[in-house]
Amino acid sequence: MAQWVSVWRAAQLVGVPRSVLQQRVRTGEIELHDGLLSTEALLRLYPHVDIERSGLFERVMQVQQEAFSRRVRERLLPSQEVLAQRLFRQSQELADVQRHLQRYHALVLELRDAMGALLQRADDAGLLALQRQLNDGLARALATEPVDALNVMDDMLKAVSALVTLRPSGHQFVVEGHESLLQAGLRAGLKLNYGCGNGTCGMCKVRVTSGEVIKCMPFDYRLSELERQQGYLLMCANTAASSELAVETLEASGPADIALQQIVTTARAVRELAPDTRLLHLQTPRSHRLRFLAGQSVTLGRAGSERTAGDDVRTTLPIASCPCDDRNLHFYVARERDDAFTRLLFDGAIKTGDAINLWGPSGEFVLRDSQRPLVFAACDTGFAPIKSLIEHALSLDHAASLSLFWLATRGDGHFQANQCRAWSEALDPFEYALFTDADAAAGARQIATAVRADQFEVDCDFYLAGPERFVDELGRALLEAGVPPQQVTSELV
Numbered sequence: 001m002a003q004w005v006s007v008w009r010a011a012q013l014v015g016v017p018r019s020v021l022q023q024r025v026r027t028g029e030i031e032l033h034d035g036l037l038s039t040e041a042l043l044r045l046y047p048h049v050d051i052e053r054s055g056l057f058e059r060v061m062q063v064q065q066e067a068f069s070r071r072v073r074e075r076l077l078p079s080q081e082v083l084a085q086r087l088f089r090q091s092q093e094l095a096d097v098q099r100h101l102q103r104y105h106a107l108v109l110e111l112r113d114a115m116g117a118l119l120q121r122a123d124d125a126g127l128l129a130l131q132r133q134l135n136d137g138l139a140r141a142l143a144t145e146p147v148d149a150l151n152v153m154d155d156m157l158k159a160v161s162a163l164v165t166l167r168p169s170g171h172q173f174v175v176e177g178h179e180s181l182l183q184a185g186l187r188a189g190l191k192l193n194y195g196c197g198n199g200t201c202g203m204c205k206v207r208v209t210s211g212e213v214i215k216c217m218p219f220d221y222r223l224s225e226l227e228r229q230q231g232y233l234l235m236c237a238n239t240a241a242s243s244e245l246a247v248e249t250l251e252a253s254g255p256a257d258i259a260l261q262q263i264v265t266t267a268r269a270v271r272e273l274a275p276d277t278r279l280l281h282l283q284t285p286r287s288h289r290l291r292f293l294a295g296q297s298v299t300l301g302r303a304g305s306e307r308t309a310g311d312d313v314r315t316t317l318p319i320a321s322c323p324c325d326d327r328n329l330h331f332y333v334a335r336e337r338d339d340a341f342t343r344l345l346f347d348g349a350i351k352t353g354d355a356i357n358l359w360g361p362s363g364e365f366v367l368r369d370s371q372r373p374l375v376f377a378a379c380d381t382g383f384a385p386i387k388s389l390i391e392h393a394l395s396l397d398h399a400a401s402l403s404l405f406w407l408a409t410r411g412d413g414h415f416q417a418n419q420c421r422a423w424s425e426a427l428d429p430f431e432y433a434l435f436t437d438a439d440a441a442a443g444a445r446q447i448a449t450a451v452r453a454d455q456f457e458v459d460c461d462f463y464l465a466g467p468e469r470f471v472d473e474l475g476r477a478l479l480e481a482g483v484p485p486q487q488v489t490s491e492l493v
């Protein structure tokens with residue numbers, strides 16, 4: 001019998017990205033009913049899926065092998081307590097189904113006996129036919145059949161991971177391993193409300209409307225008795241105890257909803273990516289993380305400087321990392337920026353362990369709410385906000401495809417080419433092309449020609465980041481080619 005599963009779960013079951021299934025829904029290959037897919041329809045599209053071929057199943061089995069590392073085990077499997085809770089809930093549902101089946105079975109046997117008694121008293125062709133039909137039906141119902149692989153996998157996934165639905169947006173995400181609800185939601189690229197991330201501020205408070213939760217870390221914030229009775233809890237301190245959970249919460253809709261923050265961070269690393277490009281890795285305190293949207297920037301200054309004063313030691317840089325890791329912030333700094341902060345960095349005056357002030361986030365260079373294919377174009381360290389957007393888009397798993405065109409105006413401009421290669425090898429919907437030209441405008445024209453050849457037939461969203469000459473030239477070429485202005489977003493870096 002067909003079961004109904006969410007698109008999230010269906011993608012897990014057949015081992016494809018969610019965007020692939022969403023695309024098949026859009027083209028009408030498979031139908032959604034109330035946001036759910038039937039496992040029968042899924043099997044028609046993916047007839048060869050079975051337990052042995054499922055990457056997920058293999059991951060779970062691998063965990064059972066002694067040699068498999070503790071880190072992977074923690075990433076995939078929830079704690080014993082959570083696992084026990086989910087198994088208990090599933091066992092309850094199973095026991096309920098068994099009880100019903102036993103009662104139906106007893107009823108059918110009573111009816112069959114009553115029919116037999118009636119037939120002994122009088123011949124009745126109609127009753128005889130009905131008795132035969134009943135016996136045949138019973139034989140079919142009791143016959144042993146091969147187990148439906150999708151149903152087995154779905155049951156297994158319900159124990160090891162939980163599906164969370166946010167109301168009223170309908171956004172969904174999966175909680176795996178030891179993650180809190182907040183960590184899992186951020187990993188899925190959602191713009192959840194939160195502050196400290198450690199149970200102190202109360203900003204991640206949500207109301208559970210169905211399902212069960214379990215505390216996964218101690219917290220100081222005190223919920224009132226009324227809030228507790230109404231089902232309120234902290235997302236950062238709880239995880240899902242049932243395989244499905246629905247919570248009411250408001251999500252940020254854009255940069256205007258993200259408060260300006262001031263944090264004293266610690267430099268965790270200053271590393272040479274290329275002769276003229278440094279990676280600056282800052283870490284926030286555990287109790288004060290940076291809430292930001294992918295693509296945004298922050299202002300950095302030496303500790304002790306004020307944002308409004310001491311201009312000589314502050315600079316504004318785009319964040320190159322993903323908001324899903326709100327403690328570890330990465331920046332790519334090019335020597336040619338030539339401001340005082342950059343000079344300190346290249347002179348070795350900013351080093352591991354130093355305190356760095358951070359103010360932000362700022363900027364509107366964020367992903368739009370759209371399911372169009374995404375085209376990214378970066379010049380030199382314009383790759384920083386583009387990388388953050390790509391990671392966010394991959395977490396969201398909405399876009400049918402992602403393409404990156406990266407121009408280097410100097411010899412070491414493609415300082416993260418390995419990252420691009422890794423994405424393209426690991427991810428079907430990602431492709432990239434590297435360009436080199438000392439003149440940013442000429443390079444932009446090269447990219448425009450390549451984009452025209454590759455993408456202009458498609459209705460895409462474009463994100464451009466780099467120096468003014470690059471962004472202006474490429475933006476103009478896109479508009480001249482007929483791309484609607486609202487589908488081009490750009491950032492000067």
Ligand code: FES
Pocket residue numbers: 194195196197198199200201202203204205221234235236237
């Ligand atoms: S984020 Fe502060 S209490 Fe959860």
